[in-house]
Amino acid sequence: MMSYMRQIPVREKNIVLIGFMGVGKTTIGQLVAKKLYRDFIDIDVEIEKNEKMLIKDIFSKHGEKEFRRIERETISDICQAKRCKVVSLGGGAFQQEEVRNVCLENCIVLFLDLSWDRWKERLDLIIESRPVLHNRTLEEMQELFNARQDAYSKHNSRVQTDNLVAEEVADYIVETLKLGWDLYQPQKD
Numbered sequence: 001m002m003s004y005m006r007q008i009p010v011r012e013k014n015i016v017l018i019g020f021m022g023v024g025k026t027t028i029g030q031l032v033a034k035k036l037y038r039d040f041i042d043i044d045v046e047i048e049k050n051e052k053m054l055i056k057d058i059f060s061k062h063g064e065k066e067f068r069r070i071e072r073e074t075i076s077d078i079c080q081a082k083r084c085k086v087v088s089l090g091g092g093a094f095q096q097e098e099v100r101n102v103c104l105e106n107c108i109v110l111f112l113d114l115s116w117d118r119w120k121e122r123l124d125l126i127i128e129s130r131p132v133l134h135n136r137t138l139e140e141m142q143e144l145f146n147a148r149q150d151a152y153s154k155h156n157s158r159v160q161t162d163n164l165v166a167e168e169v170a171d172y173i174v175e176t177l178k179l180g181w182d183l184y185q186p187q188k189d
């Protein structure tokens, strides 16, 4: 008996933002959601609400492995149950194959791409609230940045954000979507 996967109409698919920490997923996701009259979901905020703990405290009290389990389950639940949202993942989420699969199967995945040189300029803005960066030298941060690019390459569309303010990136995403939702077809193997 053939099982027919129920295809989600492309316009009902959640729009999921991925990319390294600090590239603007939370900021730009909020702006895109407003412009598209969609609800916005930030996975980190969802986790903090559900766990009644800040992300940095989950890391310090329960460790990164437990955070990744919670992150994977939260994303899996939301990306399968919800429709018509804008969802910003945390920067490490796409390293998990299950997260990549559930997002690429059910959602439109947009990769916010920021160069290492531009990212370094933002480091002071984010270092305090990103435990993954703590106790890492700049060289080690760059190694992590480079190591994660392969996972981010599995997306429906890439937005180069160097030298663009958040509003400009959000406008670009909305305009591209309006030009052709059908451009965002499922990732071909």
Ligand SMILES: Nc1ncnc2c1ncn2[C@@H]1O[C@H](COP(=O)(O)OP(=O)(O)O)[C@@H](O)[C@H]1O
Residues within 6 Å of the ligand: 019, 020, 021, 022, 023, 024, 025, 026, 027, 028, 088, 091, 122, 125, 126, 161, 164, 165, 166, 167, 169
């Ligand atoms: N396009 C942009 N240009 C300059 N600063 C930005 C841009 N997008 C986000 N920021 C700033 O960078 C920091 C991290 O943004 P955030 O949305 O939290 O990123 P992420 O969710 O990807 O970690 C914030 O201080 C935010 O104001």
Ligand SMILES: O=C(O)C1=C[C@@H](OP(=O)(O)O)[C@@H](O)[C@H](O)C1
Residues within 6 Å of the ligand: 019, 020, 021, 022, 025, 026, 044, 055, 089, 090, 091, 092, 093, 129, 130, 131, 132
């Ligand atoms: O890159 C990472 O491993 C992380 C990124 C953070 O989200 P942002 O990308 O929104 O900063 C948050 O999920 C956690 O601190 C781990």
Ligand SMILES: [Mg+2]
Residues within 6 Å of the ligand: 025, 026, 027, 044, 088, 089, 090
């Ligand atoms: Mg964020």
